[in-house]
Structures are given as C-alpha cells and as structure tokens.
Amino acid sequence: MMAIVAIHGHRVLTMFDMGCTTDIISPQFATIAKVPYRYLKNPILLQLGMVGSSVKLQFGTNINIQIMDIDNVEYCNVVNIDRYDAILSTPFMHKHGIVLDFVTNSIRHGTKAIQAMSTTEETIVMARRHAAVVDMFNASLKGINKYGKEHIPLLRERWKESCKDIFAGAPDKIPPLREINHQIPLIDKNKQYKYYMLRCPNSMKPQLAAKIDHFVRAGWWEFVQSDQAAPMLCVPKKTGML
Incomplete structure (x- = not known):
C-alpha cells in the first residue's frame, strides 16, 4: 500500500511493504530534505526492487517519522529505491501495531486510519513528478537556447578553452x-x-x-x-x- 507520510518534516510518497525487512529512504529525498546520514562500516547486500543490478546498504540515518499517532525517530537505510521516497517495512509496522486493511484499502493504527492511494492516484502522482522533471529539463534548455543558434560557435569555443586541459591528452x-x-x-x-x-x-x-x-x-x-x-x-x- 502507498500513502503520504510525514518524514523529517516533509510529506513523502511512502510504500508500506510487507515483504521488506528494513526501513528505507531514497538518496534523492535525503539530499533534498538535507537528512544527515552516515556510512556503514559493514555494507549489507540488499535484495529488493532497486535501481541497478546490485545494491548494498552503505548509508544509514536516524529520522523522524510521523503517521497518525506515531511520532518517533527511527533508523532508516539510504538506498536508491525506484518510484518511492521511502519504504516502511514489516518490522516497523509490527513495532507500532500498524495494520494494512485491504478490504477498505486503508492503513490503521489503533482507532485511527488513513486512506491508502489507489492505482489511479499513484499514476497521477507519478505523472506530476515526471512533468516536473520535464519542466526542469526544458528550463535548462531555455538557458542554452536564449543565446540563439548564432552564438553556438562562440559557446563551443569557450567550452573547448575551459576544458582544454582534459582534451589535450597526456603531456x-x-x-x-x-x-x-x-x-x-x-x-x-x-x-x-x-x-x-x-x-x-x-x-x-x-x-x-x-x-x-x-x-x-x-x-x-x-x-x-x-x-x-x-x-x-x-x-x-x-x-x-x-
């Protein structure tokens, strides 16, 4: 199930995964939210749906998680997960008594509950994120295109001059x-x-x-x-x- 959860003071897209045994946040979220994380002395091989062919747990952090009546500092690994900002695992749900109700498509804690995202809502969120990335890319192109095509030769010469030390080869x-x-x-x-x-x-x-x-x-x-x-x-x- 997916829901919006407050982590480190930010509303992030979170998946409640019954097949995962460790809590995870993405490095993109950690960077944007300025989450302080540390290097693990003994990296652990991770088997999950990650970006890349091989992933290890190399970084970890203690971070505040707020959901319904829960407001605790929990340990999370920083891993390059796909699609989501965070994953809350079975141990986290067991520790805090969180129940996933698939009948009502909700996430319950005691007498309180929040509605999980539907497939349509998830698609909308992902589409908005994709559109935001496209807008950032287009904005960067405008920064180049504002010079006009007639300025491209000048820009090319400036780039060559600034990078000549790595283009010249071995002395x-x-x-x-x-x-x-x-x-x-x-x-x-x-x-x-x-x-x-x-x-x-x-x-x-x-x-x-x-x-x-x-x-x-x-x-x-x-x-x-x-x-x-x-x-x-x-x-x-x-x-x-x-």
Whole structure:
C-alpha cells in the first residue's frame, strides 16, 4: 500500500511493504530534505526492487517519522529505491501495531486510519513528478537556447578553452614530483591474476601503437619483462552534441 507520510518534516510518497525487512529512504529525498546520514562500516547486500543490478546498504540515518499517532525517530537505510521516497517495512509496522486493511484499502493504527492511494492516484502522482522533471529539463534548455543558434560557435569555443586541459591528452613529459613518484608498486609481485587475454582490434592497432610510442617517449611507460600484461587504449567517444 502507498500513502503520504510525514518524514523529517516533509510529506513523502511512502510504500508500506510487507515483504521488506528494513526501513528505507531514497538518496534523492535525503539530499533534498538535507537528512544527515552516515556510512556503514559493514555494507549489507540488499535484495529488493532497486535501481541497478546490485545494491548494498552503505548509508544509514536516524529520522523522524510521523503517521497518525506515531511520532518517533527511527533508523532508516539510504538506498536508491525506484518510484518511492521511502519504504516502511514489516518490522516497523509490527513495532507500532500498524495494520494494512485491504478490504477498505486503508492503513490503521489503533482507532485511527488513513486512506491508502489507489492505482489511479499513484499514476497521477507519478505523472506530476515526471512533468516536473520535464519542466526542469526544458528550463535548462531555455538557458542554452536564449543565446540563439548564432552564438553556438562562440559557446563551443569557450567550452573547448575551459576544458582544454582534459582534451589535450597526456603531456610529452612526466609532471613534476609532488607527494607521489608516479609509480604503482605491487603489493605482491608473485600474485597471478586470472583473466581472459585482451585483444586489440585490427582497426585500433595503429592508435595503440601511437599511444605506446607517445607514452614511452614521454617517460610515462617503460619496456620491462613481465609474465602478464594487457594493452591500454582510451578512445575519445564522438557524439552529436554541440
């Protein structure tokens, strides 16, 4: 069931999930509401409908939750959940005596009850959120389009000038020594790593050869004997952006 619940002084879209065993808030809500959260020393693998293929519980917070007669500070994990701002779990409902009434589609606590959202109401809320995101995107486009198409070449040159340090590639000499000596010492030189041998496509071999020559000439790399190695080649991606 879904309902609007007051969490950290904000009205947020919350799902009451009988199949979940931990209370959760989304990082988007935590950021907007400025919820202070902390890093967990021992992350826990989470199995739930999350955004992404693998999710771990890495952050947690103590946050105030208000619903009907309940006004407590509860521990919640901060996880990248989809669609909702928060999820209240079975342990939370059991602790506070919350009952999900599927006959009347309501959430009850003692003698009080709040009406859960219907499918139509949820669709409306999600549509409004989508529209708000679209409006923000359109507003950002207006910030660019206000210059007009005739200003695009000027903007492009300004972007190139501001980012020339990352577009120029590796310099022809090693940077001056600071706190590091530009080497990556191996912790265990006898360690053998098992992986599939990488192959460079024929179409990329000229670029790989040019990069090796450049890096060796500049002193970034040097030829040594090794039992295992892999070619390294970073290819800039060309897009249709301005």
